[in-house]
Amino acid sequence: MASELRVNTLKDAAGNNSIATSFVASGSAKAWVNFTGVTSTAARDSFNVASLTDVGTGKTNVVYTSAMANNDYAGAHYTNSSANTGEYDFNNAYAGVLGIDANRTTALIKVAAFSTSAFVDSSQNDVLIFGDLA
């Protein structure tokens, strides 16, 4: 890197509110993506994501560039479970699904948008991943 600071603890200007840099690193998102699954799956923006794979209606694999250390990491997935893009276009019977078992590896996680009784292609999907990197 062009330059770096090597410190163990950060404090504010008054010397208060200290926080370990390891705490900052552990608590930072290791990957995130904002994508649409409507018409053609596409990321609007992302970090540490190599590709999205459309695996069927409402289902998408998010594949990382920098792999996770193990498959015990945590994440969150918001979806509006609607193909519409209006300000209040969301389905209140929705679920943003994050994969488990074979659908959560160090290389990828499968996410899905569920609405009432079926998977649905959604205009808004936000995925956040926290954990340790390989």
Next chain:
Amino acid sequence: MSKAAELAAKTPQFQGTHLFDRLSWAKENLDGVQSDYRVVYEDSVDECAKILVPDPNWMACALQGGILPPVQSYWELAKDEAQPDFVKHTRGYLLHDTEPMPAMTEEQAIEYLIMKDCPQSVWQTWNEGNKPKMVICRKDQLPATREWRNAWKISEELATDHNIAA
């Protein structure tokens, strides 16, 4: 000097730097590149065709060069994870310490991404059988609507000696 050449000249020497830190640099310094390419593949006869979409920020890294590790590093990690006693990766250094890939063309980047993110059983034998298991196409060659998405299959009219979608 072109903007691309100027950026290439500014790319730090990243070998030995954690891949995550390289991606942080790229996020700050490179504009995303939306690829028009899509990779359609089938890895199970019981499931619909899958469509791989390159991430714009990843594509920018691939085109820039000096950021992404060799694809073989990912294969080695996948082998480790496939072991029944796998707990966590202990060879993450393969991503960080191996010499980064040089700048790729968009087509080379797609080939790299196929070897990274598609199952090996697909891309190693994509042209064996009655029809291809995998097709690289342009976005506008995909169906315009999502109708019957869960029934999409690669056309049986495609021959395995064709390299592009018909």
